[in-house]
Amino acid sequence: xxxxxxxxxxxxxxxxxxxxxxxxxxxxxxxxxxxxxxxxxxxxxxxxxxxxxxxxxxxxxxxxxxxxxxxxxxxxxxxxxxxxxxxxxxxxxxxxxxxxxxxxxxxxxxxxxxxxxxxxxxxxxxxxxxxxxxxxxxxxxxxxxxxxxxxxxxxxxxxxxxxxxxxxxxxxxxxxxxxxxxxxxxxxxxxxxxxxxxxxxxxxxxxxxxxxxxxxxxxxxxxxxxxxxxxxxxxxxxxxxxxxxxxxxxxxxxxxxxxxxxxxxxxxxxxxxxxxxxxxxxxxxxxxxxxxxxxxxxxxxxxxxxxxxxxxxxxxxxxxxxxxxxxxxxx
Amino acid sequence: xxxxxxxxxxxxxxxxxxxxxxxxxxxxxxxxxxxxxxxxxxxxxxxxxxxxxxxxxxxxxxxxxxxxxxxxxxxxxxxxxxxxxxxxxxxxxxxxxxxxxxxxxxxxxxxxxxxxxxxxxxxxxxxxxxxxxxxxxxxxxxxxxxxxxxxxxxxxxxxxxxxxxxxxxxxxxxxxxxxxxxxxxxxxxxxxxxxxxxxxxxxxxxxxxxxxxxxxxxxxxxxxxxxxxxx
Numbered sequence: 001x002x003x004x005x006x007x008x009x010x011x012x013x014x015x016x017x018x019x020x021x022x023x024x025x026x027x028x029x030x031x032x033x034x035x036x037x038x039x040x041x042x043x044x045x046x047x048x049x050x051x052x053x054x055x056x057x058x059x060x061x062x063x064x065x066x067x068x069x070x071x072x073x074x075x076x077x078x079x080x081x082x083x084x085x086x087x088x089x090x091x092x093x094x095x096x097x098x099x100x101x102x103x104x105x106x107x108x109x110x111x112x113x114x115x116x117x118x119x120x121x122x123x124x125x126x127x128x129x130x131x132x133x134x135x136x137x138x139x140x141x142x143x144x145x146x147x148x149x150x151x152x153x154x155x156x157x158x159x160x161x162x163x164x165x166x167x168x169x170x171x172x173x174x175x176x177x178x179x180x181x182x183x184x185x186x187x188x189x190x191x192x193x194x195x196x197x198x199x200x201x202x203x204x205x206x207x208x209x210x211x212x213x214x215x216x217x218x219x220x221x222x223x224x225x226x227x228x229x230x231x232x233x234x235x236x237x238x239x240x241x242x243x244x245x246x247x248x249x250x251x252x253x254x255x256x257x258x259x260x261x262x263x264x265x266x267x268x269x270x271x272x273x274x275x276x277x278x279x280x281x282x283x284x285x286x287x288x289x290x291x292x293x294x295x296x297x298x299x300x301x302x303x304x305x306x307x308x309x310x311x312x313x314x315x316x317x318x319x320x321x322x323x324x325x326x327x328x329x330x331x
Numbered sequence: 332x333x334x335x336x337x338x339x340x341x342x343x344x345x346x347x348x349x350x351x352x353x354x355x356x357x358x359x360x361x362x363x364x365x366x367x368x369x370x371x372x373x374x375x376x377x378x379x380x381x382x383x384x385x386x387x388x389x390x391x392x393x394x395x396x397x398x399x400x401x402x403x404x405x406x407x408x409x410x411x412x413x414x415x416x417x418x419x420x421x422x423x424x425x426x427x428x429x430x431x432x433x434x435x436x437x438x439x440x441x442x443x444x445x446x447x448x449x450x451x452x453x454x455x456x457x458x459x460x461x462x463x464x465x466x467x468x469x470x471x472x473x474x475x476x477x478x479x480x481x482x483x484x485x486x487x488x489x490x491x492x493x494x495x496x497x498x499x500x501x502x503x504x505x506x507x508x509x510x511x512x513x514x515x516x517x518x519x520x521x522x523x524x525x526x527x528x529x530x531x532x533x534x535x536x537x538x539x540x541x542x543x544x545x546x547x548x549x550x551x552x553x554x555x556x557x558x559x560x561x562x
Contacts, residue, residue, distance in 0.1 A: 039431070039434070039445075041432075041433040042433075226429070227431055229391070229429075230429050230431060230442075231442070231446060232418065233389060233391065233418060233423055234418070234423075234442050234443040234446055234490070234494075235415060235418045235419035235443055235446050235447060235494065236415070236446035237411060237412065237415040237446075238411060240446050240448075
């Protein structure tokens with residue numbers, strides 16, 4: 001009885017055995033098979049919830065990044081326009097002829113190297129500058145209104161401000177030079193602080209998103225413990241298993257990132273339309289003067305897209321690292 | 332078969348013991364070798380530790396004492412890459428099948444090829460032919476939950492064979508099939524053995540063991556007794 005297989009039919013068995021050990025494959029019934037399914041069951045990941053979390057996080061990150069972009073652009077506009085000008089203020093002093101002082105100061109400015117244009121504000125123009133604060137219809141004839149002279153700089157040339165200050169000092173305490181450096185410095189410091197805060201918010205939001213993804217990944221690995229074990233036993237290494245989870249989470253990251261970025265882009269688009277609509281009002285003019293234009297521009301939308309892509313890739317990377325760490329601990 | 336036993340062992344256990352947690356030792360001082368191209372049955376009463384021994388062999392568990400060598404290397408000192416390469420040389424038929432329920436029969440059987448990074452086009456003909464041979468040609472697009480026990484068993488066997496393993500581990504491979512299919516599957520295992528695959532089949536089925544003269548590894552009381560086939 002022992003020594004051979006009863007009712008053996010080697011020709012029948014050898015077909016599959018030969019195939020299994022390297023015989024030539026038979027023609028396939030190709031074209032009937034569905035596309036290969038994901039090795040990580042979709043229902044084992046809290047996909048909807050995770051997509052919503054990622055979308056909300058991306059939305060907040062995009063808003064913060066957009067705000068940082070608007071502030072940075074406004075600061076750039078301010079500094080480039082302000083830094084190209086200087087101002088001489090001539091104050092009325094008892095016993096002095098202010099018109100003579102203004103003329104002398106303007107002459108000193110014209111003689112200074114690096115100054116391309118000198119504009120002297122007349123008394124009428126100086127009074128007009130005060131109108132937004134003191135209103136119209138007020139007789140200001142007796143008020144000691146200072147006079148202003150603006151100096152435009154030659155492109156790519158630094159005016160000799162030390163020389164100009166010396167010349168103005170010769171006129172006495174009535175005239176003083178303001179090159180706006182202190183103002184620009186304070187403005188830049190404030191704007192940079194705002195940008196740092198906005199970037200910090202982006203980083204915190206991305207970190208919170210990464211933590212959520214890490215938690216979801218650990219949960220997914222635990223739920224798919226059986227799948228992971230089978231994959232290992234059929235010859236998958238940790239990289240393969242991690243890649244399978246990564247692929248699934250990357251898809252969720254793209255979906256959530258796209259939703260959040262789209263919502264933020266719509267918000268900025270609507271805000272741009274509204275700012276244009278109300279641009280003619282005085283309040284809008286002052287807001288635009290201080291905070292710059294609310295128009296986002298193509299670069300702003302590119303920034304939002306970059307945040308979404310960063311979210312998707314960080315989701316993918318975090319899930320991969322989490323899976324690999326879990327697999328190492330399981331081993 | 333004698334030539335096979337004389338060859339350098341594919342697997343060698345030296346004084347291996349295994350316990351779960353602080354419980355009693357389930358396997359005690361196991362020392363044996365499995366040669367390339369050899370055929371053996373692993374048998375013993377329920378609870379004797381057959382599944383635990385198979386898990387040790389398939390590198391799913393680490394022993395609490397002793398040394399396991401596979402292909403000449405100590406398993407305890409193998410890198411992750413080496414463990415993966417050893418697993419790829421081993422086909423496993425699980426008692427509880429362990430098919431992935433969200434993949435079709437075709438995808439389950441093709442899994443060992445897929446994890447090796449091969450394209451579907453390169454292995455599709457082999458998978459389809461093997462599925463047709465095990466009688467699942469018309470069930471290849473079906474998910475495991477709708478397969479019968481016998482069909483799942485055949486799919487599990489096909490998955491173990493598809494990557495042409497050097498060593499095949501089968502845990503009760505005929506437990507869920509009728510006697511005719513059981514004989515047919517045994518013929519398949521014997522044919523694989525003749526073509527050079529080392530095989531270990533864990534079974535309670537003495538009638539199955541009676542059908543083929545082979546080494547018997549009998550577990551009892553945590554110890555292993557090996558009965559060599561009669562010359």
